[in-house]
Structures are given as structure tokens and as C-alpha cells.
Amino acid sequence: MVKVMIIGLALLVSGQAAYAAQDPTAPLGWYKKKSTGVAKVKTYPLPTLQSIVCDEGSNCFAMLNDKILSDGQSVAGYKIRHINSERVIVARAGKIWHLELFNSDVRQ
Template sequence: MLLLTLGFGQIAYAQQDPTAPLGWYSKKSSSVAKVKTYALPTLQSVVCDEGAQCFAMLNDNILSEGQSIAGYHVKKITSQRVTLARNGKVWHLALFNSDVRQ
């Protein structure tokens, strides 16, 4: 009889947290919304033609101003950097690091 009582006690303990407030139930993990993140594209090169129109290579794709890649909108391309925008935020991708010293 003692073993039977101890066995039922363990089952009841596993079903409810004894330190939880009264009336509290844990939420299911499936109800948690997952946030989708986008990796910032990698700037590989910039090419400008004689008409001063520039194209950028981002993640092995050649893009011009106004196009999009990986959820980012290409706002501006200059010979030195590319400006990207997404959800009201702006990123400036420089072709070369400004801390380069010779």
C-alpha cells in the first residue's frame, strides 16, 4: 500500500509545479511567435559605367538602385558604398574599410 501511494504521488508531482501560483498554467510553446530575421547582404563589388550609373554585386547578384535582395531595398549605389533600407532602418555598406592604412 505504501508503494502504491508513493507511485501516485510522483505522477501528481510531475503534472503540476508546486511552486507555481494558484490558477497559473504554463502556455504552450507553439503559441510563441517566431521572428523571421534576414541576414544583411554582403557587398562584393561596385561597377559604374560612363553614364554614372552604378551596379552593385550583393550575395552574387548584380543589382541596381530600386531593386531588392533578401528583404532589403537598394536605395542608392555610389562608387564607394551601397545604401540599403528595410522596415524604416538604413544600412550603408562600404566597399572598403575606412580604417585601411598603408
């Protein structure tokens, strides 16, 4: 009799532990995803160069992602290193990109 009560009590406790492991308010069939332990890397898309305008004093401004910017400013996580009449140089995380308005490999 005591063995039956202990086994019954053990089944009751294990059933309660399994019930508590799942959220009772969650939709039917839904299970919480287990984390893989791998951190997701956030990506930053390269800004789109739309135009470059330079005045007579060689001060140049560029339109990137619909914003007018100059040297030293930032856009979309990238810092503008230099703007000249042909290209815009941007940097992020130690890497440098040269953005140009037109493809240098134009064929006629």
C-alpha cells in the same frame, strides 16, 4: 456494489482520456512541445557587397549575394536605395544600412 461500479467506470473513463491525449503513433518517449505563445521573429542577414561598377554616365551597379543589381531592386529582403562608386545604401523596415567594399579604418 453500485459505488464500486461507479468508481471503476470513472477510472476507466479517465484512463481513456489520458490515452487519447497522446498520439499513439508517435515514437516512444516523444511528447509534443507546448507552445509558449511567443511569435518567432524572422531575421534577415545583411547582404554581402562584393563589387561596385559605374559607367561613364554615373550609372552604378552592385554585386550583392552573387546578383548584379541596380537602384530600386531588392535582395534578401532589403531594397537598394542608392548605389554610388563608394557605397550601396539598402533599407528594410524603416532602417538604413550603408554597405562599403573596404573598411574606412584602414591602417598601414
